[in-house]
Amino acid sequence: MIRLVIVDDHPIVRGGLRDTFADAEDIIVVGEAADGAEGIERAKQLAADVVLMDLRMPGMDGVAATAALREQAPGTRVLILTTFDSESDVLPAIEAGAIGYLLKDALPDELTRAVRAAARGESVLAPTVTQHLMGQVRRPGAGTLTDREKQVLQLVANGNSNREAAKALFIGEASIKTHLQHIYDKLGARDRASAVAEGYRRRLLT
Protein backbone atom coordinates (compact mmCIF):
# COMPACT_ATOMS: atom_id res chain seq x y z
CA MET A 1 0.00 0.00 0.00
CA ILE A 2 1.44 3.36 -1.03
CA ARG A 3 0.94 6.12 1.52
CA LEU A 4 0.40 9.42 -0.34
CA VAL A 5 0.37 13.01 0.89
CA ILE A 6 -1.06 15.76 -1.30
CA VAL A 7 0.40 19.28 -1.06
CA ASP A 8 -1.43 21.97 -3.01
CA ASP A 9 -2.84 25.32 -2.00
CA HIS A 10 -6.02 24.94 -4.03
CA PRO A 11 -8.78 23.03 -2.24
CA ILE A 12 -10.35 22.21 -5.57
CA VAL A 13 -7.22 20.57 -6.89
CA ARG A 14 -6.78 18.62 -3.68
CA GLY A 15 -10.34 17.41 -4.01
CA GLY A 16 -9.80 16.30 -7.57
CA LEU A 17 -6.64 14.43 -6.65
CA ARG A 18 -8.23 12.72 -3.69
CA ASP A 19 -10.95 11.62 -6.04
CA THR A 20 -8.46 10.32 -8.57
CA PHE A 21 -6.73 8.08 -6.08
CA ALA A 22 -9.94 6.82 -4.55
CA ASP A 23 -10.11 4.32 -7.39
CA ALA A 24 -6.57 3.01 -6.92
CA GLU A 25 -6.62 0.16 -4.45
CA ASP A 26 -2.90 0.20 -3.80
CA ILE A 27 -2.75 3.93 -3.04
CA ILE A 28 -4.14 5.60 0.05
CA VAL A 29 -4.19 9.37 0.56
CA VAL A 30 -3.12 9.69 4.19
CA GLY A 31 -2.91 13.45 4.37
CA GLU A 32 -3.15 16.83 2.69
CA ALA A 33 -1.47 20.19 3.11
CA ALA A 34 -1.94 23.66 1.65
CA ASP A 35 1.67 24.84 1.68
CA GLY A 36 5.22 23.56 1.84
CA ALA A 37 5.81 23.78 5.56
CA GLU A 38 2.59 22.00 6.36
CA GLY A 39 3.42 19.41 3.72
CA ILE A 40 6.72 18.58 5.39
CA GLU A 41 4.98 18.11 8.72
CA ARG A 42 2.34 15.81 7.26
CA ALA A 43 4.83 13.78 5.26
CA LYS A 44 6.97 13.13 8.34
CA GLN A 45 4.12 12.49 10.77
CA LEU A 46 2.30 10.17 8.44
CA ALA A 47 5.36 8.33 7.11
CA ALA A 48 4.44 9.10 3.53
CA ASP A 49 5.91 7.01 0.74
CA VAL A 50 5.15 9.61 -1.89
CA VAL A 51 4.38 13.33 -1.69
CA LEU A 52 2.50 14.93 -4.55
CA MET A 53 3.74 18.51 -4.49
CA ASP A 54 2.62 21.68 -6.22
CA LEU A 55 5.41 24.14 -6.98
CA ARG A 56 3.74 27.52 -6.65
CA MET A 57 2.30 27.98 -3.22
CA PRO A 58 2.06 30.79 -0.72
CA GLY A 59 4.51 30.59 2.15
CA MET A 60 7.10 27.89 1.64
CA ASP A 61 7.04 26.89 -2.01
CA GLY A 62 7.39 23.44 -3.51
CA VAL A 63 11.09 23.65 -4.28
CA ALA A 64 12.04 24.60 -0.75
CA ALA A 65 9.74 21.96 0.67
CA THR A 66 11.21 19.32 -1.62
CA ALA A 67 14.74 20.16 -0.56
CA ALA A 68 13.75 20.09 3.10
CA LEU A 69 12.06 16.73 2.71
CA ARG A 70 15.11 15.21 1.05
CA GLU A 71 17.02 15.99 4.22
CA GLN A 72 14.45 15.27 6.85
CA ALA A 73 12.81 12.24 5.28
CA PRO A 74 15.11 10.73 2.66
CA GLY A 75 12.81 7.73 2.22
CA THR A 76 9.93 9.86 0.99
CA ARG A 77 9.77 10.45 -2.76
CA VAL A 78 8.60 13.83 -3.97
CA LEU A 79 6.59 13.98 -7.15
CA ILE A 80 6.05 17.47 -8.55
CA LEU A 81 2.62 18.18 -10.01
CA THR A 82 2.28 21.65 -11.38
CA THR A 83 0.87 23.74 -14.18
CA PHE A 84 4.15 25.05 -15.50
CA ASP A 85 6.96 23.40 -17.36
CA SER A 86 9.31 26.31 -17.90
CA GLU A 87 12.99 25.70 -17.49
CA SER A 88 13.11 27.95 -14.48
CA ASP A 89 10.59 25.78 -12.67
CA VAL A 90 11.80 22.37 -13.72
CA LEU A 91 15.50 22.65 -12.99
CA PRO A 92 15.33 23.88 -9.40
CA ALA A 93 12.75 21.20 -8.62
CA ILE A 94 14.92 18.42 -9.98
CA GLU A 95 17.99 19.82 -8.26
CA ALA A 96 16.07 19.97 -5.02
CA GLY A 97 15.58 16.24 -5.28
CA ALA A 98 12.18 15.63 -6.84
CA ILE A 99 11.93 12.16 -8.33
CA GLY A 100 9.37 13.13 -10.94
CA TYR A 101 7.73 16.11 -12.60
CA LEU A 102 4.22 15.99 -14.00
CA LEU A 103 1.93 18.64 -15.40
CA LYS A 104 -1.59 19.22 -14.24
CA ASP A 105 -3.03 18.37 -17.59
CA ALA A 106 -2.04 14.78 -16.93
CA LEU A 107 -4.83 12.26 -17.08
CA PRO A 108 -5.88 10.55 -13.83
CA ASP A 109 -4.55 7.28 -15.15
CA GLU A 110 -1.10 8.72 -15.84
CA LEU A 111 -1.11 10.14 -12.37
CA THR A 112 -1.71 6.87 -10.58
CA ARG A 113 0.93 5.17 -12.69
CA ALA A 114 3.38 7.94 -11.89
CA VAL A 115 2.75 7.63 -8.17
CA ARG A 116 3.38 3.90 -8.34
CA ALA A 117 6.59 4.48 -10.28
CA ALA A 118 7.73 7.11 -7.78
CA ALA A 119 7.06 4.70 -4.92
CA ARG A 120 9.33 2.19 -6.64
CA GLY A 121 12.00 4.88 -6.90
CA GLU A 122 11.63 5.37 -10.64
CA SER A 123 11.71 8.75 -12.34
CA VAL A 124 8.68 9.98 -14.23
CA LEU A 125 8.86 13.12 -16.31
CA ALA A 126 6.29 14.80 -18.49
CA PRO A 127 7.50 14.79 -22.11
CA THR A 128 8.02 18.54 -22.34
CA VAL A 129 10.01 18.45 -19.13
CA THR A 130 12.36 15.92 -20.66
CA GLN A 131 13.02 18.41 -23.44
CA HIS A 132 14.05 21.07 -20.98
CA LEU A 133 16.42 18.72 -19.22
CA MET A 134 18.06 17.64 -22.44
CA GLY A 135 18.45 21.22 -23.50
CA GLN A 136 20.20 21.88 -20.24
CA VAL A 137 22.81 19.13 -20.29
CA ARG A 138 23.85 20.10 -23.77
CA ARG A 139 25.22 23.42 -22.61
CA PRO A 140 26.53 22.83 -19.12
CA GLY A 141 27.20 25.84 -17.00
CA ALA A 142 25.65 28.13 -19.53
CA GLY A 143 22.51 29.80 -18.38
CA THR A 144 23.69 30.61 -14.88
CA LEU A 145 24.47 34.23 -14.25
CA THR A 146 26.92 35.34 -11.61
CA ASP A 147 25.67 37.63 -8.85
CA ARG A 148 27.30 40.61 -10.49
CA GLU A 149 25.73 39.79 -13.83
CA LYS A 150 22.32 39.49 -12.23
CA GLN A 151 22.78 42.92 -10.65
CA VAL A 152 23.69 44.41 -13.99
CA LEU A 153 20.77 42.78 -15.72
CA GLN A 154 18.38 44.00 -13.05
CA LEU A 155 19.64 47.56 -13.43
CA VAL A 156 19.26 47.37 -17.17
CA ALA A 157 15.74 46.00 -16.76
CA ASN A 158 14.94 49.00 -14.60
CA GLY A 159 15.79 51.34 -17.43
CA ASN A 160 19.34 52.31 -16.53
CA SER A 161 21.81 53.09 -19.29
CA ASN A 162 25.24 51.53 -19.12
CA ARG A 163 26.62 54.71 -17.60
CA GLU A 164 23.96 54.83 -14.92
CA ALA A 165 24.39 51.19 -14.06
CA ALA A 166 28.13 51.79 -13.75
CA LYS A 167 27.57 54.60 -11.27
CA ALA A 168 25.12 52.50 -9.29
CA LEU A 169 27.68 49.71 -8.91
CA PHE A 170 30.69 52.03 -8.50
CA ILE A 171 32.48 50.52 -11.46
CA GLY A 172 33.38 51.72 -14.93
CA GLU A 173 31.09 51.80 -17.91
CA ALA A 174 33.44 49.40 -19.68
CA SER A 175 32.82 46.78 -17.03
CA ILE A 176 29.09 47.06 -17.53
CA LYS A 177 29.57 46.44 -21.21
CA THR A 178 31.71 43.41 -20.51
CA HIS A 179 29.19 42.01 -18.08
CA LEU A 180 26.46 42.54 -20.63
CA GLN A 181 28.45 40.69 -23.29
CA HIS A 182 28.77 37.74 -20.94
CA ILE A 183 25.06 37.92 -20.17
CA TYR A 184 24.22 37.88 -23.87
CA ASP A 185 26.40 34.81 -24.35
CA LYS A 186 24.93 32.93 -21.43
CA LEU A 187 21.31 33.72 -22.15
CA GLY A 188 21.56 33.48 -25.90
CA ALA A 189 20.36 37.07 -26.19
CA ARG A 190 21.21 39.56 -28.90
CA ASP A 191 20.65 42.77 -27.01
CA ARG A 192 19.62 44.13 -23.65
CA ALA A 193 15.93 43.88 -24.44
CA SER A 194 16.03 40.17 -25.21
CA ALA A 195 18.37 39.60 -22.28
CA VAL A 196 15.81 41.18 -19.97
CA ALA A 197 13.12 39.01 -21.55
CA GLU A 198 15.17 35.87 -20.96
CA GLY A 199 15.83 37.06 -17.44
CA TYR A 200 12.14 37.17 -16.73
CA ARG A 201 11.46 33.86 -18.44
CA ARG A 202 14.10 32.18 -16.27
CA ARG A 203 12.91 34.03 -13.20
CA LEU A 204 16.23 35.75 -12.66
CA LEU A 205 14.51 39.12 -12.51
CA THR A 206 11.74 40.61 -10.45
Next chain:
Amino acid sequence: MIRLVIVDDHPIVRGGLRDTFADAEDIIVVGEAADGAEGIERAKQLAADVVLMDLRMPGMDGVAATAALREQAPGTRVLILTTFDSESDVLPAIEAGAIGYLLKDALPDELTRAVRAAARGESVLAPTVTQHLMGQVRRPGAGTLTDREKQVLQLVANGNSNREAAKALFIGEASIKTHLQHIYDKLGARDRASAVAEGYRRRLLT
Protein backbone atom coordinates in the same frame (compact mmCIF):
# COMPACT_ATOMS: atom_id res chain seq x y z
CA MET B 1 -32.18 24.04 -10.54
CA ILE B 2 -29.05 25.70 -11.93
CA ARG B 3 -27.60 23.97 -14.97
CA LEU B 4 -23.79 24.27 -14.84
CA VAL B 5 -21.12 23.56 -17.44
CA ILE B 6 -17.47 23.26 -16.43
CA VAL B 7 -14.77 24.31 -18.89
CA ASP B 8 -11.18 23.57 -17.86
CA ASP B 9 -8.38 21.74 -19.59
CA HIS B 10 -7.22 19.93 -16.46
CA PRO B 11 -9.13 16.71 -15.78
CA ILE B 12 -8.12 16.92 -12.14
CA VAL B 13 -9.62 20.36 -11.69
CA ARG B 14 -12.79 19.27 -13.45
CA GLY B 15 -13.03 16.34 -11.08
CA GLY B 16 -12.59 18.53 -8.06
CA LEU B 17 -15.26 20.93 -9.25
CA ARG B 18 -17.73 18.17 -10.05
CA ASP B 19 -17.15 16.93 -6.55
CA THR B 20 -17.72 20.35 -5.06
CA PHE B 21 -21.09 20.77 -6.69
CA ALA B 22 -22.24 17.25 -5.91
CA ASP B 23 -23.20 18.52 -2.46
CA ALA B 24 -25.25 21.44 -3.74
CA GLU B 25 -28.82 20.31 -4.31
CA ASP B 26 -29.80 23.28 -6.43
CA ILE B 27 -26.86 22.95 -8.82
CA ILE B 28 -26.40 20.22 -11.40
CA VAL B 29 -23.30 19.81 -13.54
CA VAL B 30 -24.75 19.01 -16.93
CA GLY B 31 -21.53 19.00 -18.91
CA GLU B 32 -17.79 19.51 -19.10
CA ALA B 33 -15.34 20.68 -21.72
CA ALA B 34 -11.57 20.84 -22.01
CA ASP B 35 -11.28 23.98 -24.13
CA GLY B 36 -13.17 27.06 -25.17
CA ALA B 37 -14.65 25.80 -28.43
CA GLU B 38 -15.93 22.63 -26.81
CA GLY B 39 -17.26 24.71 -23.94
CA ILE B 40 -19.36 26.83 -26.25
CA GLU B 41 -20.85 23.75 -27.83
CA ARG B 42 -21.74 22.17 -24.50
CA ALA B 43 -23.18 25.36 -23.10
CA LYS B 44 -25.48 25.81 -26.09
CA GLN B 45 -26.52 22.17 -26.43
CA LEU B 46 -27.21 21.75 -22.77
CA ALA B 47 -28.89 25.12 -22.22
CA ALA B 48 -26.50 25.99 -19.41
CA ASP B 49 -27.45 28.67 -16.92
CA VAL B 50 -23.88 29.18 -15.78
CA VAL B 51 -20.54 28.29 -17.34
CA LEU B 52 -17.53 27.96 -15.06
CA MET B 53 -14.64 28.90 -17.33
CA ASP B 54 -10.89 28.64 -16.98
CA LEU B 55 -8.95 31.39 -18.76
CA ARG B 56 -5.77 29.67 -19.87
CA MET B 57 -6.54 26.78 -22.11
CA PRO B 58 -5.06 25.29 -25.26
CA GLY B 59 -6.94 26.10 -28.42
CA MET B 60 -9.64 28.69 -27.89
CA ASP B 61 -8.96 30.38 -24.58
CA GLY B 62 -11.43 31.50 -21.96
CA VAL B 63 -11.64 35.11 -23.06
CA ALA B 64 -12.49 34.25 -26.65
CA ALA B 65 -14.98 31.64 -25.50
CA THR B 66 -16.62 34.10 -23.14
CA ALA B 67 -17.02 36.67 -25.89
CA ALA B 68 -18.44 34.07 -28.24
CA LEU B 69 -20.91 32.85 -25.64
CA ARG B 70 -22.15 36.38 -24.97
CA GLU B 71 -23.17 36.53 -28.61
CA GLN B 72 -24.43 33.05 -29.18
CA ALA B 73 -26.12 32.43 -25.85
CA PRO B 74 -26.80 35.73 -24.12
CA GLY B 75 -28.81 34.03 -21.38
CA THR B 76 -25.85 32.02 -20.20
CA ARG B 77 -23.70 33.61 -17.49
CA VAL B 78 -19.97 33.08 -17.65
CA LEU B 79 -18.09 32.82 -14.38
CA ILE B 80 -14.31 32.90 -14.71
CA LEU B 81 -12.39 30.54 -12.43
CA THR B 82 -8.67 30.78 -12.86
CA THR B 83 -5.34 30.80 -11.08
CA PHE B 84 -4.29 34.26 -12.08
CA ASP B 85 -5.50 37.67 -11.05
CA SER B 86 -3.17 39.88 -13.01
CA GLU B 87 -4.54 42.93 -14.71
CA SER B 88 -3.90 41.51 -18.13
CA ASP B 89 -6.10 38.53 -17.39
CA VAL B 90 -8.89 40.21 -15.50
CA LEU B 91 -9.68 43.12 -17.77
CA PRO B 92 -10.12 41.25 -21.05
CA ALA B 93 -12.30 38.70 -19.28
CA ILE B 94 -14.59 41.35 -17.86
CA GLU B 95 -14.70 43.19 -21.15
CA ALA B 96 -15.57 39.97 -22.91
CA GLY B 97 -18.67 39.77 -20.76
CA ALA B 98 -17.86 37.54 -17.82
CA ILE B 99 -20.25 38.11 -14.94
CA GLY B 100 -17.77 37.07 -12.27
CA TYR B 101 -14.12 36.32 -11.68
CA LEU B 102 -12.93 33.89 -9.04
CA LEU B 103 -9.54 32.46 -8.21
CA LYS B 104 -8.81 28.79 -7.85
CA ASP B 105 -7.86 29.17 -4.25
CA ALA B 106 -11.52 29.84 -3.50
CA LEU B 107 -13.14 27.51 -0.98
CA PRO B 108 -15.81 25.11 -2.22
CA ASP B 109 -18.41 27.01 -0.26
CA GLU B 110 -17.52 30.33 -1.88
CA LEU B 111 -17.73 28.64 -5.21
CA THR B 112 -21.26 27.36 -4.83
CA ARG B 113 -22.41 30.72 -3.55
CA ALA B 114 -20.76 32.41 -6.51
CA VAL B 115 -22.50 30.11 -8.96
CA ARG B 116 -25.86 30.86 -7.36
CA ALA B 117 -25.14 34.58 -7.52
CA ALA B 118 -24.11 34.31 -11.16
CA ALA B 119 -27.31 32.44 -11.97
CA ARG B 120 -29.25 35.34 -10.46
CA GLY B 121 -27.29 37.72 -12.65
CA GLU B 122 -25.19 39.16 -9.84
CA SER B 123 -21.51 39.91 -10.16
CA VAL B 124 -19.03 38.13 -7.95
CA LEU B 125 -15.40 39.17 -7.90
CA ALA B 126 -12.49 37.87 -5.89
CA PRO B 127 -11.20 40.65 -3.62
CA THR B 128 -7.87 41.06 -5.40
CA VAL B 129 -9.71 41.32 -8.69
CA THR B 130 -11.70 44.21 -7.34
CA GLN B 131 -8.44 45.98 -6.61
CA HIS B 132 -7.34 45.62 -10.19
CA LEU B 133 -10.60 47.00 -11.49
CA MET B 134 -10.44 49.99 -9.21
CA GLY B 135 -6.87 50.63 -10.22
CA GLN B 136 -7.98 50.61 -13.80
CA VAL B 137 -10.76 53.15 -13.64
CA ARG B 138 -8.45 55.59 -11.95
CA ARG B 139 -6.11 55.89 -14.91
CA PRO B 140 -8.20 55.25 -17.98
CA GLY B 141 -6.36 54.36 -21.13
CA ALA B 142 -2.89 54.51 -19.64
CA GLY B 143 -1.18 51.21 -19.20
CA THR B 144 -3.13 49.41 -21.88
CA LEU B 145 -1.23 48.57 -25.01
CA THR B 146 -2.98 48.17 -28.32
CA ASP B 147 -2.68 44.83 -30.10
CA ARG B 148 -0.14 46.25 -32.48
CA GLU B 149 1.94 47.66 -29.67
CA LYS B 150 1.91 44.32 -27.91
CA GLN B 151 3.13 42.65 -31.08
CA VAL B 152 5.95 45.14 -31.40
CA LEU B 153 6.94 44.74 -27.77
CA GLN B 154 6.95 40.98 -28.10
CA LEU B 155 9.20 41.14 -31.13
CA VAL B 156 11.56 43.46 -29.33
CA ALA B 157 11.58 41.13 -26.33
CA ASN B 158 12.59 38.32 -28.66
CA GLY B 159 15.69 40.21 -29.69
CA ASN B 160 14.56 41.77 -32.94
CA SER B 161 15.96 45.11 -33.98
CA ASN B 162 13.54 47.77 -35.18
CA ARG B 163 14.32 46.84 -38.76
CA GLU B 164 13.67 43.16 -38.17
CA ALA B 165 10.45 43.83 -36.34
CA ALA B 166 9.36 46.01 -39.24
CA LYS B 167 9.94 43.20 -41.71
CA ALA B 168 8.12 40.75 -39.49
CA LEU B 169 5.05 42.96 -39.40
CA PHE B 170 5.34 44.10 -43.03
CA ILE B 171 5.52 47.75 -42.04
CA GLY B 172 8.20 50.41 -42.11
CA GLU B 173 10.95 50.85 -39.57
CA ALA B 174 9.58 54.29 -38.78
CA SER B 175 6.31 52.77 -37.65
CA ILE B 176 8.13 50.49 -35.25
CA LYS B 177 9.86 53.48 -33.75
CA THR B 178 6.57 55.31 -33.35
CA HIS B 179 4.94 52.31 -31.74
CA LEU B 180 7.88 52.03 -29.37
CA GLN B 181 7.58 55.67 -28.40
CA HIS B 182 3.94 55.10 -27.52
CA ILE B 183 4.87 51.98 -25.57
CA TYR B 184 7.48 53.92 -23.60
CA ASP B 185 4.90 56.57 -22.76
CA LYS B 186 2.27 54.10 -21.68
CA LEU B 187 4.53 51.88 -19.61
CA GLY B 188 6.66 54.65 -18.19
CA ALA B 189 9.74 53.06 -19.70
CA ARG B 190 12.90 54.79 -20.87
CA ASP B 191 14.12 52.27 -23.40
CA ARG B 192 13.30 48.93 -24.94
CA ALA B 193 14.90 47.00 -22.11
CA SER B 194 12.79 48.59 -19.40
CA ALA B 195 9.72 48.38 -21.62
CA VAL B 196 10.25 44.63 -21.93
CA ALA B 197 10.69 44.43 -18.17
CA GLU B 198 7.43 46.29 -17.59
CA GLY B 199 5.78 44.06 -20.15
CA TYR B 200 6.69 41.01 -18.13
CA ARG B 201 5.72 42.60 -14.83
CA ARG B 202 2.29 43.41 -16.20
CA ARG B 203 2.03 40.01 -17.83
CA LEU B 204 1.71 41.45 -21.30
CA LEU B 205 4.54 39.28 -22.55
CA THR B 206 5.22 35.59 -22.60
Next chain:
DNA sequence: CTCACGATCCACCGAATGGTGGAGGCGGGA
Protein backbone atom coordinates in the same frame (compact mmCIF):
# COMPACT_ATOMS: atom_id res chain seq x y z
C1' DC C 1 -20.48 64.94 -39.75
C1' DT C 2 -16.84 65.59 -36.72
C1' DC C 3 -13.69 64.04 -33.37
C1' DA C 4 -10.59 60.85 -31.35
C1' DC C 5 -7.73 57.12 -31.84
C1' DG C 6 -4.89 53.78 -33.91
C1' DA C 7 -1.72 52.61 -37.52
C1' DT C 8 1.23 53.98 -40.87
C1' DC C 9 5.20 56.82 -42.51
C1' DC C 10 8.99 60.77 -42.91
C1' DA C 11 13.63 63.36 -41.66
C1' DC C 12 17.23 64.65 -38.72
C1' DC C 13 20.42 64.41 -34.88
C1' DG C 14 23.20 63.13 -30.88
C1' DA C 15 23.81 59.48 -27.87
C1' DA C 16 23.91 54.86 -26.63
C1' DT C 17 24.70 50.29 -27.79
C1' DG C 18 26.94 45.96 -29.50
C1' DG C 19 31.20 43.59 -31.42
C1' DT C 20 35.86 42.60 -31.09
C1' DG C 21 40.11 41.69 -28.97
C1' DG C 22 42.52 42.43 -25.67
C1' DA C 23 44.56 43.20 -20.34
C1' DG C 24 45.46 42.59 -15.16
C1' DG C 25 44.21 41.15 -10.40
C1' DC C 26 42.24 38.05 -7.14
C1' DG C 27 40.53 33.99 -4.92
C1' DG C 28 39.27 29.06 -4.59
C1' DG C 29 39.80 24.36 -5.98
C1' DA C 30 42.71 20.65 -8.21
Next chain:
DNA sequence: TCCCGCCTCCACCATTCGGTGGATCGTGAG
Protein backbone atom coordinates in the same frame (compact mmCIF):
# COMPACT_ATOMS: atom_id res chain seq x y z
C1' DT D 1 51.48 25.35 -6.66
C1' DC D 2 48.91 26.44 -10.80
C1' DC D 3 44.82 27.16 -13.30
C1' DC D 4 40.27 28.81 -13.92
C1' DG D 5 36.43 31.68 -13.16
C1' DC D 6 35.08 36.18 -11.95
C1' DC D 7 35.50 41.12 -11.87
C1' DT D 8 37.56 44.98 -13.45
C1' DC D 9 39.12 48.04 -17.27
C1' DC D 10 40.72 49.83 -22.17
C1' DA D 11 40.13 51.28 -27.36
C1' DC D 12 37.87 51.56 -31.73
C1' DC D 13 33.98 51.51 -34.81
C1' DA D 14 29.69 50.60 -37.25
C1' DT D 15 25.10 50.20 -36.16
C1' DT D 16 21.21 51.08 -33.73
C1' DC D 17 18.35 53.65 -30.79
C1' DG D 18 15.75 57.47 -28.67
C1' DG D 19 13.81 62.25 -29.19
C1' DT D 20 11.35 65.52 -31.70
C1' DG D 21 7.85 67.23 -34.60
C1' DG D 22 5.45 66.47 -37.86
C1' DA D 23 2.02 63.94 -41.66
C1' DT D 24 -1.91 60.91 -43.82
C1' DC D 25 -5.58 57.54 -43.59
C1' DG D 26 -9.32 54.57 -41.90
C1' DT D 27 -12.71 53.54 -38.42
C1' DG D 28 -15.92 53.77 -34.93
C1' DA D 29 -18.27 56.62 -31.42
C1' DG D 30 -20.94 60.47 -30.43
